[in-house]
Amino acid sequence: MNKMSVNTKWFRQVATKVVAVAVALTAPIAYAAPLSPTVIAQAALQIQNFRSELVSDLSPGTDLVFTVEATPRAKANLTIGTSARNVTMQEIEPGIYEGHYTIRRSDRISNSTPVRVTLRRGNQTATARLNQPLIETATNFDPNADTNETTIKQFTVDPIENLEPGTELVFRVIGTSRAKVSFTITGVVRNRAMDEINPGTYEGHYTVRRNDRIPVGVVIIALLKNGGQTVQSRLNGGLVNDKEPPTVQNLFPADSSVATTDRPKISGVFDDGRGTGVDPKSVRIRFDGRDVTRGARITATSFNYQLPRALLPGQYRVEVDLKDLAGNVGRSTWAFDVTRQVAAQPLFIKILSPANNSTIPVGQIVVRGQSSPGALVSLDVQAASSVVGFLGYSQKVFNESVQADAQGNFTFQFQSVVSFQGTRYELLFNATKDNESRQERWVLIQK
Template structure:
C-alpha cells in the first residue's frame, strides 16, 4: 500500500473512531423555550401605489405585540421586507418595487409577527394599487351579501393623550372583517369578532398621532366583496353620554365565541444543523495525527501526520455538527377568523392536518 492510500484509509477509519471520542461527553439536553405570549396583529395596512412599476414604493404599517420581529411578503416580489419597530408595537417599512418584480393589483401581501417561536399572520385585504378593488383573503359570503352596521361606538378616555386607549365597538353582520380608520393616524386598526356580529379593538394613542376630540373616525365592515362604512358619531374623550352608553353595552354584550379555534393547516419538520466547536477540531486533529503517524517513515511520516491532523480536524468538526443536529416541529393552524397561528413542538405532535384544535397556553388542544 503506497503512502497516499494509507492516508486515505486512515482518514476513513477516523470517521469511525471520532464518535467514540464524543461518546463520553455528557449530552447537552435541549432546554425548553420560556413561555412566550402568543403575538397578536391589531392592524396591517399599506399606502398603495398609483402603478406597480419599478421605483415606486409600498409603505407598510403593522400594529401588534411589541418587541417582536415583523416581516411582509408580497406576491410577485423577488424579496421580502423586514419592518422596523418605530414605536412599541408599531412596525413600519417600505418596499421599493424592482424591475424583476411582477407585482400587480391582484398581488397579495402577508404580514408575519414573531415572538419567540410563535407567529401570527395577517393577509392584507386591500389592493396594493390605488383605485383597484379591495381584496378578501377568506370567507364564504356570497358576492350579493351586503353587510349591515347596526352600531359603531367608542369607549373614550378621560383625556386624549399618549398612552390612553380608545376602545372601539362595531356591531352588524356576523362573519365579516371589521376595521377602523382614524384621521391623523397612519394605518388602520383591525377589529376582532368577539361574538357573533360584535367586533372590538383598542388603539393606544401615540405621540406622533395628529388627532383631536372631534377627529373623524370611520368604521368599515366587509363581507365577501361588499363593504359598508359609517362615521363615528361620538367625541374621542369621555362625556356623560358616552359613559351611560358603554355601561349599557357591557351589560348587554353577548357571550364571547372561541377566537383561538381553527384547523391544522400544516405540520413542518424543521432541522437545525449543530455548530462545531474547537473540541471537535482538536479531537479530530489528534486522532488524525495519530493515524497519520503510523504511515511511512522519515519525511513521509511527517507529511502523513500533518495531512492526517488537518483532515482529522475537518472531519471532527463535521461529525460534531451532525451529532448536535436537532429537529423540532412547527404546526400551522388556520384560525376561524382568517388569521393563522404557529405552535412549535420539540417532538412530533400527535396531530393530523385538518383536525379542529384550540390554541391554549402555547399548545394545541383537539376539539
C-alpha cells in the first residue's frame, strides 16, 4: 500500500466524523414535554356564580330553585339554614347545577336565612353562600338600561292556541347585549341559537315536529354567555294561551252519592283541557270545612285523601281549590252521604277497552275498565320492541294510580312514545281494596 492511498483513507474517515458532528450540532434539540397541570394535580374546584330564582313569598308549598355555575363533573349540595341539609343539585349542563326545595310547614325560612352550596370532587371541597334575597321586591328591571352586568332580565314565549305538529314557538330574551344566547326545551331541542334582533333583545324559533313529546310543564331554559360569564333563566308559565280554569273530574265519592264504605278514600282527577296543566303546589283540599291538604297525595294529574277514621252517618262536603300553570284559578265542591255500612262485595277488575292483543295507533291511548267501587287501581306499562339490525328495546313508559268511582269505572291515558311498528306494550293492572288485591295482564301491539 503506497503512502498516497493511506492518506486518502485517513482523510475520508476524518471527513465522515466531521460531517456527523456537524449534523449533530445543527439538529434540533429534543426536550421532554412538561406534564399538563391536570396530570400533576387535579384542577382546584371553583364556584363562579350562585343564585336563586326570586319568589313572591316563603309560604309552605313554595318551590325554591337554586342555580350554581362551577367546575363541571362534581357533586353539589345545598344547605338552607336549619331547615334542609344536603339537598342534591343536578348538573343540567356542563358546569351548571340546579337544585329544588319545596318549603314545608315546619320550616322556618326567611329572607335572611343563610343558604350555602358545597361542591365536592375527590378530596376537594368548595363552598359559597348565597348573596341575594329569596323574595322579589317591587324594583323592576329596565330592559333599556345600560349595564355591563351579564344578566337575563326577561324570558318569554309568544302564546299559542294549540301545541301540535307545525306550530311555531317564538322565544324572546331581554338581557346583556352582544352576547351568545340559546334556549333548550328539555327532551326536545338543546342549545338552539337565538338572534339579537335589537341591542339586548334576542329571538329564537322552533317548529314542533310530529314525533316531539312536549309534556305539560316541560322545563325550558334560556342560556346567555357573555365573555367568561354564563347566566340562565327558566321560562315561567306554559306554552299554550291558557285562559280557562282547571276543574276536578271523576270525583269519588261522586257528588250526591252514597259512599259504599264509612271510610272512603276521597279522590279526583285534574282536567285543564288543552291548557298548561295543573300546578300541584297550588292545590288546597278541605273536608267538611277542615284543611286536609297535608295528608293528601297530590300530583299534577290527580289527588287522593284517605280518611283516618270511620265517618258517622250523615252528609260530608269536599272543596278543592287549584290553579293551572298559567295562573287560572279553579274550584270544585261536592258532597256525599254516609249511611250504615253494607256488606262488601268481592273485589274484581275488568278491562273494557281496548281489547287484549289488539293493535293501537301512535299517540294517546285511553284504557277503560271496571273494578269494585272505591278500589285503588294502578297501571304499569312496559314498552318492548325489536328492530332488525338493532338490539331489543325495553322501557317503562307509564305508571299511575287512580280510584274507581262510585260505579266502579276507571280510566287511564298514556302516550305510545315508541314509533316502531310492532312495539309490544305490556300492561299490568293491580286493584286493591280492604286488604284484597287482584291483577290483570293485557298486551297491546302498535300499528
